[in-house]
Amino acid sequence: MEQKQINQLMIAMGRYGMKKLSLKTEGFEISLEREDAGKSLAYAEEKENPLRVDFERHLASSALKVEQDKKEFSAPSVVDKSLFISSPMVGTFYRSASPTDKPYAKPGDKVDEQTVVGLVEAMKVMNEVKAGVRGTVVEVLVENAQPIEFGTKLFRVTPTT
Secondary structure, three states, rough: OOOOHHHHHHHHHHHHHOOEEEEEEEEEEEEOOOOOOHHHHHHHHHHOOHHHHHHHHHHHHHHHHHHHHHHHOOOOOOOOOOOEEEEOOOOEOOOOOOOOOOOOOOOOOOOOOOOOEEEEEEEEEEEEEEEEOOOOEEEEEEOOOOOOOOOOEEEEEEEEO
């Protein structure tokens, strides 16, 4: 056990008002004992980094808030079965062949696996993006002429049953 770990144990003892601590591990044994819990607690807090104390308090209150939020949160009764059309490559996404043309796909449009929903320009080559799914376009997730990465979600689609 390192000196830093022993110091942390002593600080924890002061923080929680412990008078005795014994620890036995394979090939190592340590026993710590304090005389006055009140005096040691004040000393430990003086020596301790105040930013660390604030950070630990913040973590504790955040964890409590998360637990409260989990209890208050109720799962939606309807399960979202949306599918996503994602980019097959890195490039620039275009919703239509030219700025004056209508978009290939917009919310409310029905698509199937072979429907072209946009273009991705990569190295001055225009590549068609096919839906790959059957359903209705619910939402366009990227702007026209936006740079995209491989796997960027482009459209949200509700599947046709």
